[in-house]
Amino acid sequence: MDIIQNLDFGAALHDLTPMLWSGLWIALEATICGFIIAFVLGTVIAIGRISKSKILRGVLVVFLEIIRGTPLLVQLVYMYYVAPLLISLVVQIWTPGYQLSFSPFIAGALGLGINYGCYLSEVIRASILSVDRGQTEAALALGYTSRQSLWSIVIPQATRSAVPVFGNYLVMMIKDTSLLAFITVNELLLRAQTYASQTFLTIESYTILAIAYLIISLPLAQLMGLLERRLAKRG
Amino acid sequence: MAKTMIEVEKLHKSFGENEILKGLDIEIKQGEKVVIIGPSGSGKSTFLRCLNYLEEPTSGRVKIEGHYFVDPHGKYNEKHIASLRTEVGMVFQRFNLFPNMTAIENVMAAQIKIRKKSKEEAKKTAEKYLIKVGLGERMDHYPRQLSGGQQQRVAIARALAMEPKVMLFDEATSALDPELVGEVLNVIRDLAREGMTMVLVTHEMRFAEEVGDRIIFMDKGVIVEEGHPKEFFHHPKHERTKAFINKVEHPELLKENVN
Ligand SMILES: Nc1ncnc2c1ncn2[C@@H]1O[C@H](COP(=O)(O)OP(=O)(O)OP(=O)(O)O)[C@@H](O)[C@H]1O
Ligand SMILES: [Mg+2]
Numbered sequence: 001m002d003i004i005q006n007l008d009f010g011a012a013l014h015d016l017t018p019m020l021w022s023g024l025w026i027a028l029e030a031t032i033c034g035f036i037i038a039f040v041l042g043t044v045i046a047i048g049r050i051s052k053s054k055i056l057r058g059v060l061v062v063f064l065e066i067i068r069g070t071p072l073l074v075q076l077v078y079m080y081y082v083a084p085l086l087i088s089l090v091v092q093i094w095t096p097g098y099q100l101s102f103s104p105f106i107a108g109a110l111g112l113g114i115n116y117g118c119y120l121s122e123v124i125r126a127s128i129l130s131v132d133r134g135q136t137e138a139a140l141a142l143g144y145t146s147r148q149s150l151w152s153i154v155i156p157q158a159t160r161s162a163v164p165v166f167g168n169y170l171v172m173m174i175k176d177t178s179l180l181a182f183i184t185v186n187e188l189l190l191r192a193q194t195y196a197s198q199t200f201l202t203i204e205s206y207t208i209l210a211i212a213y214l215i216i217s218l219p220l221a222q223l224m225g226l227l228e229r230r231l232a233k234r235g
Numbered sequence: 236m237a238k239t240m241i242e243v244e245k246l247h248k249s250f251g252e253n254e255i256l257k258g259l260d261i262e263i264k265q266g267e268k269v270v271i272i273g274p275s276g277s278g279k280s281t282f283l284r285c286l287n288y289l290e291e292p293t294s295g296r297v298k299i300e301g302h303y304f305v306d307p308h309g310k311y312n313e314k315h316i317a318s319l320r321t322e323v324g325m326v327f328q329r330f331n332l333f334p335n336m337t338a339i340e341n342v343m344a345a346q347i348k349i350r351k352k353s354k355e356e357a358k359k360t361a362e363k364y365l366i367k368v369g370l371g372e373r374m375d376h377y378p379r380q381l382s383g384g385q386q387q388r389v390a391i392a393r394a395l396a397m398e399p400k401v402m403l404f405d406e407a408t409s410a411l412d413p414e415l416v417g418e419v420l421n422v423i424r425d426l427a428r429e430g431m432t433m434v435l436v437t438h439e440m441r442f443a444e445e446v447g448d449r450i451i452f453m454d455k456g457v458i459v460e461e462g463h464p465k466e467f468f469h470h471p472k473h474e475r476t477k478a479f480i481n482k483v484e485h486p487e488l489l490k491e492n493v494n
Contacts, residue, residue: 134327134329134331135331137289137327137331138325138327138331138332138333139345140289141287141289141320141323141324141325141327141394142321142345142349142393142394142397143317143318143320143321143345143349143350143397144317144345144348145313145317148317148348148349152344153333153344157333157334160335
């Protein structure tokens with residue numbers, strides 16, 4: 001009973017709201033940067049995987065297996081603590097004394113981007129392969145090179161089937177930014193955690209945090225559904 | 236003496252162990268209409284696709300208006316092949332229109348991207364050819380809003396808009412409902428009359444006889460017999476040709492044989 005009587009959502013809401021707002025901005029920035037990296041990387045990997053080079057395809061498959069076989073959280077920690085050390089070691093061969101470090105935000109955006117890039121590459125690859133081979137042949141017969149046909153005939157059609165899936169990944173990525181708390185990015189989770197430990201308003205802090213995520217992801221998911229239906233209608 | 240438009244020398248094509256084309260030599264003159272007929276699987280499509288290098292021959296060479304697709308050392312230069320392909324229009328059995336573009340956009344796309352024409356110029360040319368194939372009223376329709384016959388006519392206009400020197404037709408009417416075949420054949424017939432060099436694969440024997448200057452009968456990757464349409468259809472020399480003509484002109488006999 002004590003617990004219920006002592007609940008103070010008013011105070012928590014009053015204190016947390018501005019903090020969560022600035023945490024939200026960081027989360028959104030990380031999502032935008034992460035998604036851009038993921039999209040570029042995903043496209044590059046997808047095109048590499050349908051290229052003629054066996055070596056390139058092999059290397060990419062190994063890379064994908066590594067990323068998909070390890071948890072995102074471990075990758076983020078690795079990107080923050082280990083990757084800069086490894087890169088420094090390599091660069092030190094040419095430039096003695098070189099020391100690289102990533103800010104938490106950079107490490108976070110890179111980690112999210114690489115992880116999601118691998119999953120997006122599968123989506124992109126599948127949607128490229130789902131475009132009828134006859135489309136490429138028609139383009140080639142008109143005098144397109146295979147690269148021109150890929151970029152101006154196949155990919156625009158592939159995008160239509162990929163965009164709705166992209167939307168789902170975008171919503172997932174926003175939620176996954178909460179993992180950035182573990183590499184000290186001052187996003188929503190870390191702020192709620194800090195506040196809770198200072199005030200002991202544990203129930204209030206984390207409930208408000210959960211609601212904050214819902215407020216972002218629910219409308220976004222709705223929007224994606226709408227987009228999907230519009231695209232489906234245009235056929 | 237008309238000049239040579241297509242020259243095929245000792246053309247072989249294999250898929251893995253399977254040799255599909257077994258050494259074809261063909262010369263096609265400017266303005267000539269060559270119709271290729273033959274049983275299913277005899278390699279007609281494969282041959283046609285070698286003429287614009289959609290299929291790379293295993294050996295042998297293809298020349299368009301004196302230009303080889305690959306140089307004598309067999310070096311493969313994609314840019315060169317692509318530019319030679321602009322001289323060879325192709326019409327596919329399944330149309331292969333770009334579904335995300337309207338009829339006129341389909342016809343404009345390659346003019347802009349490949350021929351480097353301005354948008355206005357491309358549009359003018361596209362309108363001209365769409366009107367020519369009888370689709371002046373349907374220019375802003377998407378492929379899915381058009382009947383099969385209309386789609387195939389857009390595909391023909393799209394190929395013609397590149398102003399190719401040769402047109403290849405691979406069973407352009409086989410995917411169409413019977414009542415739509417006529418409108419597409421009319422367009423091809425007009426084109427033939429205007430003097431376009433054409434290579435057609437078709438199962439429409441009457442049409443073959445009507446438009447063709449020369450009929451080539453292919454079976455199992457070789458040319459069994461070729462000749463002037465009258466000669467070919469009414470006095471075929473080889474047993475295989477006779478059997479084939481009989482079979483396509485009297486399909487009901489075939490069914491009885493099977494039963
Ligand atoms: N890309 C390919 N890979 C493997 N085999 C192929 C390929 N394309 C065609 N073939 C084979 O080559 C043979 C000839 O095919 P082709 O399509 O040229 O015949 P066709 O004379 O056009 O027949 P149809 O009248 O049925 O269209 C067939 O046995 C076919 O299975
Ligand atoms: Mg065929």
